[in-house]
Amino acid sequence: MASAANANLNAVRETMDVLLEISRLLNTGLDMESLSICVRLCEQGINPEALSAVIKELRKASESLKAEMENPA
Amino acid sequence: NGSITGLLSDLCSCSLIGVSWKRRALGVSRESFHRVLKKRAYGALLSKLFQDGPKGPASGQSATANIPPRNKVLMMSFDLRVAGCREEAERLEDQLGRLPEGASSSGLSEVDAVLELLVFLAGSAPPPPTSF
Numbered sequence: 406m407a408s409a410a411n412a413n414l415n416a417v418r419e420t421m422d423v424l425l426e427i428s429r430l431l432n433t434g435l436d437m438e439s440l441s442i443c444v445r446l447c448e449q450g451i452n453p454e455a456l457s458a459v460i461k462e463l464r465k466a467s468e469s470l471k472a473e474m475e476n477p478a
Numbered sequence: 479n480g481s482i483t484g485l486l487s488d489l490c491s492c493s494l495i496g497v498s499w500k501r502r503a504l505g506v507s508r509e510s511f512h513r514v515l516k517k518r519a520y521g522a523l524l525s526k527l528f529q530d531g532p533k534g535p536a537s538g539q540s541a542t543a544n545i546p547p548r549n550k551v552l553m554m555s556f557d558l559r560v561a562g563c564r565e566e567a568e569r570l571e572d573q574l575g576r577l578p579e580g581a582s583s584s585g586l587s588e589v590d591a592v593l594e595l596l597v598f599l600a601g602s603a604p605p606p607p608t609s610f
Contacts, residue, residue, distance in 0.1 A: 416578070416585035423577045424589075428596050430570045431554065434603025435596075439492045446485050447591040455526035457598035459486070462522035463493040464602075466515055470506070471497055 434464070486523075490515040547593035548574060554600060 421441065428435045435443065439460075446456055490512055499508050542550065551574050558567035577593070578584040586592070 413585045416583060418585075420578060420584040420586055420589065423573050424592055424596070426573045427551065427570065427577070427593070428599075430566055430573065431551075431596050431600040432603050432605060433596050433599035433601075435599065436492075439489065440592075442485050442489050442492065443595055444586060444588070444592050445480060446482065446489075447588040447595060448586065449480075449482050449485070451482065451523075452527065453591050453595035454598055455523050456595055457602075458522040458526045459489070459519045460599060461602060462518050463490060463515055466518050467493040467497065470511060474498055 435460075486519050487512075487516060490519060547590050547597055548577075550597045551593060554597070 421437070421444070424444070425435075425437055425440055428440055443456060443460075447453060493515055494508065494512065497508075497511075545553075551570065555567045555570045555574075558564075558570065577589065579589070581587045581589075
């Protein structure tokens, strides 16, 4: 039982490493933490296109905040 | 928290990494901005979900909508080769070959959905700085 769980954990880890490398090569801007969250959201049934729109929206919002923080009017 | 709301909240927190909250000139707290981010995240998510109509060429779906995500990555690899990035293209194909198919071998139930997400986000980050 424990060895089956370990094998599954290893499979998940290896798959995540491959996905992170593909993500890096495609220049998606996702780090391991964000990618892990996205994987879990996809596993919950969130549509990938909708999730990509969420990520782009969050980037836009946080970039504008960072710019405002650096150059307050 | 593994719920969708908890995961979206975690995604908002990730977006705030690197924002300095030392300067309070704007009068914005981390908590209030986190709330703003959550609102925008739900707005983007819901607007996209409500756009989902019947699929097919007649409904204006893109011609690539039905292509399997692995093939879309191969198409991107081809584009990289055409652009002269042979090493990256080979690495991409190599990684794609290493990606297990099916939940039992990958340990994940939605590998293709994640791959589809990566395709949608491809090129969305600023290019890495080139070293001389």
